[in-house]
């Protein structure tokens with residue numbers, strides 16, 4: 001029974017949400033409203049364009065399409081200043097060990113992220129060459145919770161959706177994996193991610209025999 005793995009990036013492999021937060025907060029400051037960490041939760045796993053819409057809703061601000069484009073560009077430039085300072089020490093606990101374990105088992109894995117910056121981020125943390133393929137915000141037309149990103153991931157793995165295990169930290173991502181008929185693993189708060197097939201607080205909690213069990217099922 002063959003399986004493959006699709007990894008979300010932000011919240012699973014690295015914590016870039018904190019940098020998104022700083023960049024979005026700066027924009028909210030500029031527009032004159034408060035943007036909190038709990039507001040930031042709403043942006044996790046969501047595309048950049050959709051994130052701006054949610055942010056503007058929170059501030060009850062209306063902008064022209066042109067202004068929105070300008071802010072999307074400036075937010076990303078600001079965000080990238082943080083990304084360029086990232087290094088391998090920012091890989092989340094358990095992630096490198098999990099990739100090593102998958103390599104040892106001969107299980108292939110690809111990335112399935114909403115981020116258009118995913119290749120850059122993987123390069124910053126020295127993981128770019130480890131993935132058998134990368135599906136990111138540049139390669140999809142429909143954002144999570146649409147299953148497109150993961151279905152393309154399954155194609156890259158040459159596997160059927162039912163043979164794919166998805167690691168996700170966001171509600172929209174777990175929904176996307178479920179809609180793709182994949183095995184969903186929620187990383188983070190189990191109450192928030194209760195729709196996942198399996199839940200772990202972080203990757204260090206994944207049992208050693210998780211994949212051998214999944215394969216034998």
Ligand code: B16
Pocket residue numbers: 008009010011017020043044045046047048051076112113114115116117118137170
């Ligand atoms: P970018 P993931 C997502 O990454 C983030 O969770 C989300 O907050 C962000 O808006 C989205 O990427 C787009 O990112 O602005 O870099 O294109 O969790 O899907 O890996």
Ligand code: MG
Pocket residue numbers: 008009010011012044045168169170173
């Ligand atoms: Mg995520």
